[in-house]
Amino acid sequence: MLDRVRPWMMYVPRPLVLAVRYAYSMIPLRYRMNRAYFEMSELLQASQWWEAGELEAYQNAELARLVRHAYEYVPYYRELFDRCNLRPDEIRDAGSIRRLPLLTREVIKGRREDFLSRAHRRRDLESARTSGTSGAPLHFWREPGRSAAIERAFFERMWAWHGYHRGDRSIYITGVLRAGDRFQYEPSTRTLVLQNPVITPAKVADYMDVIRRFRPKAMRGYPTLIYAFARLINRYGPEADCPSLEVIFTNSEKLYGYQRDEIVAAFRCRVVDSYGHAERLALMQQCEAMQGYHVIQEYGLVEFIGRDGEPVSEGEAEVVATGFHSRAFPMIRYRTGDWVRLSAAPGPCPCGRSYPRVDEIVGRAGDYVVAPSGRLLSPTVLEFAMMRSPSCRDLQIVQTDRDALEVLMVPDEGFAMEDVDRFVAFLHSLIGEPITVRPVLLDGIERPAGAKHSLVRSLIAREHLAQM
Ligand SMILES: [Zn+2]
Numbered sequence: 001m002l003d004r005v006r007p008w009m010m011y012v013p014r015p016l017v018l019a020v021r022y023a024y025s026m027i028p029l030r031y032r033m034n035r036a037y038f039e040m041s042e043l044l045q046a047s048q049w050w051e052a053g054e055l056e057a058y059q060n061a062e063l064a065r066l067v068r069h070a071y072e073y074v075p076y077y078r079e080l081f082d083r084c085n086l087r088p089d090e091i092r093d094a095g096s097i098r099r100l101p102l103l104t105r106e107v108i109k110g111r112r113e114d115f116l117s118r119a120h121r122r123r124d125l126e127s128a129r130t131s132g133t134s135g136a137p138l139h140f141w142r143e144p145g146r147s148a149a150i151e152r153a154f155f156e157r158m159w160a161w162h163g164y165h166r167g168d169r170s171i172y173i174t175g176v177l178r179a180g181d182r183f184q185y186e187p188s189t190r191t192l193v194l195q196n197p198v199i200t201p202a203k204v205a206d207y208m209d210v211i212r213r214f215r216p217k218a219m220r221g222y223p224t225l226i227y228a229f230a231r232l233i234n235r236y237g238p239e240a241d242c243p244s245l246e247v248i249f250t251n252s253e254k255l256y257g258y259q260r261d262e263i264v265a266a267f268r269c270r271v272v273d274s275y276g277h278a279e280r281l282a283l284m285q286q287c288e289a290m291q292g293y294h295v296i297q298e299y300g301l302v303e304f305i306g307r308d309g310e311p312v313s314e315g316e317a318e319v320v321a322t323g324f325h326s327r328a329f330p331m332i333r334y335r336t337g338d339w340v341r342l343s344a345a346p347g348p349c350p351c352g353r354s355y356p357r358v359d360e361i362v363g364r365a366g367d368y369v370v371a372p373s374g375r376l377l378s379p380t381v382l383e384f385a386m387m388r389s390p391s392c393r394d395l396q397i398v399q400t401d402r403d404a405l406e407v408l409m410v411p412d413e414g415f416a417m418e419d420v421d422r423f424v425a426f427l428h429s430l431i432g433e434p435i436t437v438r439p440v441l442l443d444g445i446e447r448p449a450g451a452k453h454s455l456v457r458s459l460i461a462r463e464h465l466a467q468m
Contacts, residue, residue: 018185025187029166032188037149044157047298052354055297060093062324063301067091069117070330076114077330094301102309102320103334105138105462116141120328130278140279140329147280150325154299155274158285161351162247162272164218169244171211173197173221173229183210192216198444199229200393201236201413208233208240215244219267223250224454227259228394230266235412240266247272253454254363256383275361281323281334284358287351293340294355300324303333304342304358314344316362337365337462339378365462367454371433372402374464381430382456388426390419394445399458404436408445 024032047058070077071088081088084099091097108115116122126144129137156166164170166189173194182195192214199207207229211219219226226248233240248263248271255273263271275284275293282302284293295302301324304317319336339362346357363379370376382397389395394410405427409420424437 021185022187033152034145034149036146037153040150040153041156044153044298048157048353050354055354056093059297059301059324062298063097063322064089064092066322066324066327066330066332069119069327070332073117073119074115074330075118076111077332079114094303097301097303097322097333098311100333102305103331105335105337108138108140108331112139115329115331117328117330125328128278138279140331142280142326143328147325151280154283154285154296158272158274158287159218159249161285161288162218162249162270164247164249168217169215170218170220171214171216173219173225197225197229199232201232204229204232204237208237208242211245212242216242217244218247218249219245220249220251223253223255223259223263223273226250227262230263232393233266234262237266240268242267245269249274251276254361254367254379256379256386256455258383258386273361275319275338275340277336277338279321279323279331279334279336280326281331282319282321282336284340284361287349287353289350291349292343292346292357292359293361294349294353294357297355298324304340312342314342316341339363364454366458367456368458368461368464369397369399369405369431369456370402370458370461370464371431372435373433374402375433376461376464377431379456385423385427385430386455389423391415395455396445397456399456399460401460402435404438407437407439408442409439410442410444 030038047055050058067077067088071081072078080100084101086099091100116125120141120143122141124143125141127139128142129139159165169190169192171194172191182197184193184195185191186193192211194207197207230240245267246269248267248269250263250271251274255271260271260273270290272286272290273293274286276282281300283296283299284302285296286293301322303320303322304312305320306312306315306317316339319338319340321334321336322332323330323334340358341360341362343359346359349355349357367379367382368376369382386395390409391412391414392409393412394408396408398406398408400406407420407424407427409415420439424439427437428435
C-alpha cells in the first residue's frame with residue numbers, strides 16, 4: 001500500500017511529510033513490511049548455512065518455476081521455446097539452461113512489451129531503468145512492493161554479517177552533484193540521508209560534525225561519492241573522529257583500490273562492497289571474511305562466460321544472469337556487460353558458507369575505454385593512471401567515440417596545468433594508439449538524475465563488448 005502512497009508524498013508540505021514518516025516508524029515492523037520480505041528474510045537466515053548441494057537444488061527448483069512461468073505468460077519466451085523446439089521442463093539446471101541463447105539489451109529494447117508477464121497487470125507494476133552510464137538506458141518493469149522487499153531482505157542479511165542490524169543508525173549518501181545540500185531523516189530505518197551533498201573544503205567540517213553527532217554505526221552509498229568525501233577529509237578536514245562508525249557499505253559501481261584506501265584512511269573502518277544492478281538479476285556480496293565476493297545463489301543463477309560466449313572457470317569473465325525474483329519481466333541468460341575475475345580453486349571461505357566466490361569485480365561495461373583499434377582498456381589499467389592524476393576535486397573520463405576521450409576535471413588546491421599535460425601524456429602512453437585526449441576544466445561535473453558517478457563514462461564500451 002505504501003508504495004502507492006510514496007509518489008504522492010512529494011506534493012505534501014515538508015513538516016507534514018516528516019510527521020507522517022515518524023508516525024509510520026511507530027507502526028510495528030510486522031505491519032510495515034509485506035509477506036515477501038518476511039518469507040525471504042526467514043529463508044535467507046537458514047539458507048546461508050546450506051551445503052552446496054542444497055543450494056544447487058534450491059536453484060534448480062527456482063529455475064524450473066521461472067521457466068514454466070515465462071513459457072506460460074511471457075510472449076517472448078513462448079515464441080523462443082517453440083522456435084528452439086524446447087519444452088520448459090527441459091531447462092532444469094545450470095547445464096541445460098545453455099540450450100537457450102544469451103539475451104542482450106538490444107533484444108529487450110526491440111521487444112519490450114513481449115517481455116512483460118501476462119500474469120501481471122501493468123498498473124500494478126513500476127517502470128524501472130538502468131542508469132544509462134554505459135549507453136542508452138534499458139527500461140523494464142518490476143513489482144514495486146515485492147521487488148523492494150526482497151532486495152531489502154538480501155541486503156539486511158549482508159549488513160548483519162558485518163554487525164549492522166535493522167534499527168542501528170546509518171548515513172546514506174546519495175544523489176547527483178547539484179547545488180544545495182540537504183539532510184533528510186528517515187525515522188523508520190533510522191537513516192540520515194545526505195541528498196545531493198556538495199561537500200566542499202569549506203563545508204567538510206560541518207558535514208563531519210553532523211555525522212559525528214548523529215552517531216551512525218554504518219555509512220552507505222556510491223563509492224565515488226564516499227571517496228570524494230573521504231578525500232576532502234584527508235586533505236582539509238578535521239579528523240573524521242566518529243568512533244560509532246564501524247562499517248561502510250558501497251554498491252552500484254566499481255570500487256577501485258585507490259578509493260578503498262582513501263575511504264579507510266579517512267574513516268578508519270572496514271569498507272564492504274557488493275555487486276548488484278538495476279535489473280536485479282545477480283547479486284555478489286562480501287562476507288565478514290572479506291575474501292572476494294560471494295555469488296548469492298538464492299537471488300539468481302549466475303553464469304560466467306568468456307569473450308567467445310563459452311563458460312569460464314578461471315580468469316576474467318562476463319556475468320550472465322537469470323534472476324529468480326523478477327517474474328513481471330523475466331530475463332533469462334541476460335548479458336550484464338559486467339566483468340569479474342575468478343580464481344582457479346578458491347577453496348572454502350573461512351566464514352563457512354558454501355556460496356561460490358569471485359576474486360574481484362573487474363568493471364562495469366561503462367568503465368572500459370575502447371582504443372581506436374578496438375582493444376579494451378580495463379578499469380584496472382585506468383586505475384593506474386589515477387595515481388598520476390592532477391590535483392582535482394572531481395575527475396571523469398568520458399568516451400563518446402573510439403577516437404577521442406574527454407577528461408573532465410574540477411581543479412583543487414595545488415592544481416597545475418603541467419600536471420594535466422603529464423596526465424594526458426600518460427593516458428596516451430597507456431592507450432598506445434593515436435587518440436585525441438581533451439582536458440576540460442569545470443566548476444563541477446553534472447550528473448543526470450539517477451546516473452552513477454563513475455570514474456569512466458564510456459557510451460560505446462557496452463555495445464563494443466556485446467559484439468566481441
Ligand atoms: Zn565467506
